[in-house]
Amino acid sequence: MSEQEKNITFAYWVPNVSGGLVVSNIEQRTDWSYEYNVRLAQTAEKNGFDYALTQIRFTAGYGADNQHESVSFSHGLLAKTERLKVIAAILPGPWKPALAAKQLATIDHLSGGRIAVNVVSGWFRGEFDAIGEEWPEHDQRYVRSEEFIRTLKGVWTQDQFSFDGKYYQFKDYTLKPKPLQKPHIEIFQGGSSRAARDMASRVSDWYFTNGNTPEEIKKQIDDIREKAKANNHSVKIGVNAFIIARDTEQEAQAVLQEIIDKANIQAVHAFGDATREAGASSIEGEGNWAKSTFEDLVQYNDGFKTNLIGTPQQIAERIVELKSIGVDLILSGFLHFIEEVEYFGQKVLPLVRQLEAQQQVLIAAKSA
Ligand SMILES: Cc1cc2nc3c(=O)[nH]c(=O)nc-3n(C[C@H](O)[C@H](O)[C@H](O)COP(=O)(O)O)c2cc1C
Numbered sequence: 001m002s003e004q005e006k007n008i009t010f011a012y013w014v015p016n017v018s019g020g021l022v023v024s025n026i027e028q029r030t031d032w033s034y035e036y037n038v039r040l041a042q043t044a045e046k047n048g049f050d051y052a053l054t055q056i057r058f059t060a061g062y063g064a065d066n067q068h069e070s071v072s073f074s075h076g077l078l079a080k081t082e083r084l085k086v087i088a089a090i091l092p093g094p095w096k097p098a099l100a101a102k103q104l105a106t107i108d109h110l111s112g113g114r115i116a117v118n119v120v121s122g123w124f125r126g127e128f129d130a131i132g133e134e135w136p137e138h139d140q141r142y143v144r145s146e147e148f149i150r151t152l153k154g155v156w157t158q159d160q161f162s163f164d165g166k167y168y169q170f171k172d173y174t175l176k177p178k179p180l181q182k183p184h185i186e187i188f189q190g191g192s193s194r195a196a197r198d199m200a201s202r203v204s205d206w207y208f209t210n211g212n213t214p215e216e217i218k219k220q221i222d223d224i225r226e227k228a229k230a231n232n233h234s235v236k237i238g239v240n241a242f243i244i245a246r247d248t249e250q251e252a253q254a255v256l257q258e259i260i261d262k263a264n265i266q267a268v269h270a271f272g273d274a275t276r277e278a279g280a281s282s283i284e285g286e287g288n289w290a291k292s293t294f295e296d297l298v299q300y301n302d303g304f305k306t307n308l309i310g311t312p313q314q315i316a317e318r319i320v321e322l323k324s325i326g327v328d329l330i331l332s333g334f335l336h337f338i339e340e341v342e343y344f345g346q347k348v349l350p351l352v353r354q355l356e357a358q359q360q361v362l363i364a365a366k367s368a
Helices: 034-046 070-079 097-110 125-130 138-157 194-202 214-230 249-261 265-277 312-324 337-367
Strands: 009-013 051-053 085-090 115-119 161-164 169-173 187-190 206-209 236-242 329-333
Touching: 009 337, 034 070, 034 337, 070 085, 070 097, 070 115, 085 097, 097 115, 097 138, 115 138, 125 265, 138 161, 138 169, 138 187, 138 194, 187 194, 194 206, 194 214, 206 214, 214 236, 214 312, 312 337
Parallel strands: 009 051, 009 329, 051 085, 085 115, 115 187, 187 206, 206 236, 236 329
Antiparallel strands: 161 169
């Protein structure tokens, strides 16, 4: 089946840190508790979502005052769901690959093969300083992450695995039991700088990027897929979007406006300052948040820019447009998670599937 013929996949951000997904004082009927998250995960798997992504954060700094740990939280959600895959975010530095490989392999067994991992390279220097972790400069963090991913794969797929890297070493190591998933547990990565894209084109199964316009997303996808081809590697693409679906466009736009009008100005500025350690600090000065405005930063990962804001029909059409430029997965955030995930599953998703089916008929007719 060609990429075009496959249905687009949906994931959602697990609100395992407090304050929701927007840095705003607007009312949010989203809660970071375990109880709320279990109900959300169960709602999501009944409403067409295949993946949930947890966040890893060690300290506050711009809101997000409380942060549940990602791997244990992911396991807690897997225990209460049946179908959903949960992606646990892991930071090289605090995590070592030997521990991560073992921990995730066990969770894979406990969950019947439903854990995945998001290797995040780090942008929040304040938290690394606070917990006494070294802070390598931008591109070195990706050198370390690439070694982290190569060693995860090695440990999960080989016996007597050896590796002699700059950051990690293994000697004749055999992990038992190996994960259930074959060839190995899926590996996602976050980041969009040149170093992040290059890493994706060599080792990651999935590349996650911040929200953006279709034109800008396409540039990244073309770059990664071209490089991946040269490396004989294939990588799937996930894009962040803060979805505001309402019966009318006016209602949806009014919600966006209210989120921005009620932004927590001090916290948004603090967040903006912290993001200067991300791609903006690389030689190319490109990457997540490098061009973000104040309004963009009100949503942690530039999710307004993807513009999935409007009626179910408008949103479905824009999702299918993203699919046509090579996006495989939409990573979604919502203001009031449980109720909006339900609305999305009932009102938006059927339209997406209808449009995809129509496109497939057109593709089949063209190739006949
Ligand atoms: C979808 C997505 C999820 C991310 N999740 C986390 C996270 O949970 N914790 C974290 O510290 N960084 C997270 N990041 C940040 C990235 O790992 C990376 O540090 C950041 O995007 C900067 O990338 P760049 O320097 O390549 O532009 C995430 C990024 C994306 C796109």
